[in-house]
Amino acid sequence: MFHVSENDDLFSRRCVWVNGPVIVGAGPSGLAVGACLKEEGVPFVVLERADCIASLWQKRTYDRLKLHLPKQFCQLPKMPFPEEYPEYPTKKQFISYLENYANHFDIKPRFNECVQSAKYDETCGLWRVKTVSTSGTTRAEVEYIGRWLVVATGENAERVMPEIEGLAEFKGHITHACEYKSGEDYQGKRVLVVGCGNSGMEVCLDLCNHNALPSMVVRSSVHVLPREFLGKSTFELAMTLMRWLPLWLVDIFMLLMAWLVLGNMEKYGIKRPAMGPLALKNMAGKTPVLDIGALQKIKSGDIKVVPGIERFLNHSVELINGEIIDVDAVVLATGYRSNVPSWLKENDFFSNNGYPKAQFPQGWKGQSGLYAVGFTKRGLSGASADATRISQDLSRVWKEETKQVQQKTKASHRRCISQF
Ligand SMILES: Cc1cc2nc3c(=O)[nH]c(=O)nc-3n(C[C@H](O)[C@H](O)[C@H](O)COP(=O)(O)OP(=O)(O)OC[C@H]3O[C@@H](n4cnc5c(N)ncnc54)[C@H](O)[C@@H]3O)c2cc1C
Ligand SMILES: NC(=O)c1ccc[n+]([C@@H]2O[C@H](COP(=O)([O-])OP(=O)(O)OC[C@H]3O[C@@H](n4cnc5c(N)ncnc54)[C@H](OP(=O)(O)O)[C@@H]3O)[C@@H](O)[C@H]2O)c1
Numbered sequence: 001m002f003h004v005s006e007n008d009d010l011f012s013r014r015c016v017w018v019n020g021p022v023i024v025g026a027g028p029s030g031l032a033v034g035a036c037l038k039e040e041g042v043p044f045v046v047l048e049r050a051d052c053i054a055s056l057w058q059k060r061t062y063d064r065l066k067l068h069l070p071k072q073f074c075q076l077p078k079m080p081f082p083e084e085y086p087e088y089p090t091k092k093q094f095i096s097y098l099e100n101y102a103n104h105f106d107i108k109p110r111f112n113e114c115v116q117s118a119k120y121d122e123t124c125g126l127w128r129v130k131t132v133s134t135s136g137t138t139r140a141e142v143e144y145i146g147r148w149l150v151v152a153t154g155e156n157a158e159r160v161m162p163e164i165e166g167l168a169e170f171k172g173h174i175t176h177a178c179e180y181k182s183g184e185d186y187q188g189k190r191v192l193v194v195g196c197g198n199s200g201m202e203v204c205l206d207l208c209n210h211n212a213l214p215s216m217v218v219r220s221s222v223h224v225l226p227r228e229f230l231g232k233s234t235f236e237l238a239m240t241l242m243r244w245l246p247l248w249l250v251d252i253f254m255l256l257m258a259w260l261v262l263g264n265m266e267k268y269g270i271k272r273p274a275m276g277p278l279a280l281k282n283m284a285g286k287t288p289v290l291d292i293g294a295l296q297k298i299k300s301g302d303i304k305v306v307p308g309i310e311r312f313l314n315h316s317v318e319l320i321n322g323e324i325i326d327v328d329a330v331v332l333a334t335g336y337r338s339n340v341p342s343w344l345k346e347n348d349f350f351s352n353n354g355y356p357k358a359q360f361p362q363g364w365k366g367q368s369g370l371y372a373v374g375f376t377k378r379g380l381s382g383a384s385a386d387a388t389r390i391s392q393d394l395s396r397v398w399k400e401e402t403k404q405v406q407q408k409t410k411a412s413h414r415r416c417i418s419q420f
Pocket of ligand 2: 068069162164177194196197198199217308
């Protein structure tokens with residue numbers, strides 16, 4: 001790596017050559033690629049906009065969060081979770097695992113560097129990745145130049161803020177689930193939770209446990225499955241069954257199981273989609289909710305299910321059925337989106353929604369040294385699978401190219417010597 005700089009007190013601009021891939025994002029995906037490349041002896045640079053690794057987990061998740069799949073499906077390549085960890089590690093344990101992972105593989109991301117643009121320069125066959133970092137009054141711009149780019153900015157890079165009439169005028173407190181930490185501050189308050197994905201359900205449960213009064217907006221249909229069936233993880237069960245049975249049959253099994261454990265949820269305002277949970281996940285990437293107690297609170301009436309929102313008023317909300325309910329605070333559990341289109345200047349490999357155009361398992365490799373990790377809608381296990389493929393491919397190409405450069409250098413060196 002070498003640097004070219006230009007400096008004054010408040011502004012600096014540098015150019016850095018990277019002898020290997022530039023990895024954008026130091027979440028689990030970026031770390032997993034880094035670890036696999038380290039094992040292959042391939043150098044790289046990891047750029048991270050936050051001041052820590054796994055910023056989603058460290059800064060943008062609530063306190064009571066646990067992994068919702070058993071740990072063997074969430075570990076990154078080449079380093080299992082510690083044996084003493086429970087089957088569903090807590091957020092704290094997961095972060096500690098990731099910190100040990102980064103230390104073990106000696107991955108040192110460049111923190112506080114937000115990638116503003118990445119563009120492939122056809123004339124020289126190189127990626128030009130521009131970052132900006134600001135500390136106090138000083139602004140630094142760096143351009144990283146290299147042969148390969150690994151996009152690891154995640155499916156949850158930005159919050160989704162819904163456009164709902166009157167939301168800006170609502171007088172109560174509004175927060176997105178990514179800022180919600182616990183229900184402690186909401187005791188005794190009437191809280192409208194917008195969204196019924198895993199975040200919405202769990203925020204409602206947390207609010208109940210802190211004596212708040214949540215209402216959950218369910219505007220369409222959703223699959224809710226128990227996290228476990230007869231002491232076994234539902235996810236693990238589905239994975240096992242899929243080895244022997246067609247997907248549609250496993251879906252029927254899942255629905256029967258959900259009905260046995262959770263009962264008929266339609267009478268509580270939760271409609272199931274027409275398509276089965278696994279088919280829907282495969283087709284539209286919509287994750288089923290894995291229930292860890294919210295359903296019981298819905299049945300007991302502690303969580304009130306309400307239909308879609310018509311508009312917000314000053315201190316209340318009008319629902320599509322005409323009902324008006326008083327609300328003190330709103331939590332928008334309306335999900336997340338990828339931010340790739342805002343900085344990656346290419347449109348062959350990624351589509352406008354920030355996901356690779358090619359479906360799993362094809363979407364990890366593009367043209368001109370471009371790779372994507374963690375965009376399969378398959379959580380941490382999908383990210384690990386991508387990371388393994390990418391590092392194998394990259395190390396092969398990197399070794400071939402470095403061998404060629406070395407041979408050329410040797411040959412020209414010999415020619416030089418022979419001239420003298
Ligand atoms: C609340 C919640 C719970 C979840 N629980 C689970 C679970 O139990 N199991 C599971 O498998 N999955 C879970 N997921 C899915 C989750 O997306 C993955 O677990 C995992 O975090 C994905 O890792 P990633 O590295 O791809 O993305 P992220 O963890 O989002 O990391 C991406 C990194 O890129 C950085 N970045 C973004 N843009 C830029 C930029 N322009 N320049 C520089 N850096 C940038 C971000 O700051 C971030 O650190 C959960 C998601 C959420 C929101
Ligand atoms: N480990 C865990 O336990 C855990 C916890 C939380 C999250 N996660 C994961 O994190 C990821 C994100 O989950 P998420 O729950 O935050 O997001 P999500 O799954 O995308 O769910 C967003 C929810 O918001 C609703 N919504 C969006 N706009 C709305 C509007 N204008 N009005 C009403 N409802 C609206 C959606 O309804 P529609 O379906 O109608 O669009 C959906 O119910 C998922 O992969 C999830 O599995 C995991």
